[in-house]
Amino acid sequence: MHPGVSFTADDTKDWHLPVAGPGLLLDVPAKGRWLQRPALHLEAAPDYRLRLMSGGQSLLWVRIASYWDRCAFLRGTPHVPWRLPALSAPEVRAVAQEPGTPPWWEAWAWHLGRALVEAPASVLHTGRWCLRPLCAIAADLASRHAISTMEWEFGQPPAPPHSLDTVLRFQPAWEESWWQELPEQKPGVLLPLRAPSDADDGRIKSWRKRARDGTLPPALLLYVDILAKWLVLDGHDRVHAALLEGVEPPLLGLWPYVETRRAESRVREEGALLGAEFQLRAGATPEVIDRVNRQLVRSFDWPERGTVTRAWPLAGGREAWRTEVSAWRRRNAISWDGDDWD
Structure with missing residues (x-):
């Protein structure tokens, strides 16, 4: 394991989201490579213009409307979005505990936690992180979006994941109206980083067998709080296979967190x-x-723990973001039904 990163058991009882088992807290030191921008990170420019970067490539451009009622998305075309090394059969067999039990979850949390730390290009950065098994909820139980920055609190708990079938829908561009409260746009929805594999792909077939016998490894999700979405970091095919088999895929959530103290009572x-x-x-x-x-x-x-996604300055600011988006629209002959971004 990379020196300096400490792992402890997660003793948090008030994340306010359904958890499936024990998790880990990762304390990433403020030195060395952890001070750099991670391989997958968010960048921000004025007027809520955001860009998700993966290995130096633009993965996603986002603009939140000034009234905080709409959000528009454009996908970039990176050659290889960020991912962990593919799980091998021996690695999967090495987790021999009964699936779904606390020891099984603990083993997978340690395995994927080490993989995150040891990855040559990690998504981790200096700070505290939580890695915790999650339970998906029904989309109609998800809360609505904050419809004003006045409602947005610093350090909120992550929203429970839902609408897992969004991993099968890979739109190049779309707009969300946060007033309408459509199920697939509510906080906690999954956002895939790549298009789904073909259902006849050999890896999908292999994972389907594991989904049937209950030994499917968990998919790894990263929460981005300003978008209120879970990015699928690792396990697109595993979620796909579980959906094809009609079973609930196991999920491990990752999020950075901060601590605040409650007022005296x-x-x-x-x-x-x-x-x-x-x-x-x-x-x-x-x-x-x-x-x-x-x-x-x-x-x-007792500290209150909540998640806050870090964003780095977008080089060139608003004009650089606008130039990239304009170039994307010239290259892609896709009709845009939403309001013009200009």
Whole structure:
């Protein structure tokens, strides 16, 4: 493993999203290659113009409308979007724990966590990260978009993933209206980084067999909070295979996070003390004392954790972004039904 990156168990109880098992926290140091822009990263220019970069290539251009009610997307044409090395059969067989159990999730979190750290061109950068098994939800249960920057809080929990079948739809350009609350546009939707493989592809067939017997490795997703979407970092074919078999694919979510402290609350703190006293009177065993101590720390001095996606300055700013988008539109004969970006 690359020196300096520490792994600890994720003790967060209040991510406010359904989790499938135990996860890991990654602490990436502020030195060496971790200070550089990662291989896959977001860049920003004024007026909510964004660009997703992959290995020095423009993967996606995004513009959020000034009223925060619409968002438009254009895909670039990178030769090879960012990805982890393909999983080999011996690597999959090495995870011998019962699928779906906590030890199975822990083994895959460690495997993919090491792969992220050891990748020659990593998506990680200096800071704290969470790698956690996730459960998908029904699209109609997803929350709506923030329709104003006034509603956008610093350090919110990630939105639960949903609409997994979006990995099969690879649009070159599209527009979203965040007022309409269409299911496939709600926070938490998956955003594929490449077109889907053919259903008859050999790797798809291999993963379908694993999906049927319950040994399909988890797909790896990265949350981008300003877009409220999960980028499929690794496992497009595994999600595709699971969908073809009609089963729920296992998902591992990755997101950077920050910590903020909650304001003091006399009611919350007095309630915590009364609860601790009640538990200790019932029997102060070592297990009870340990549980009470954790609850008291949580009530009096427990940080709130939320995700904030880092963006780097876009070289050339707004004009460079506009020039690239204009060049894309000249090269691609695709009718654009939305309002003109100019």
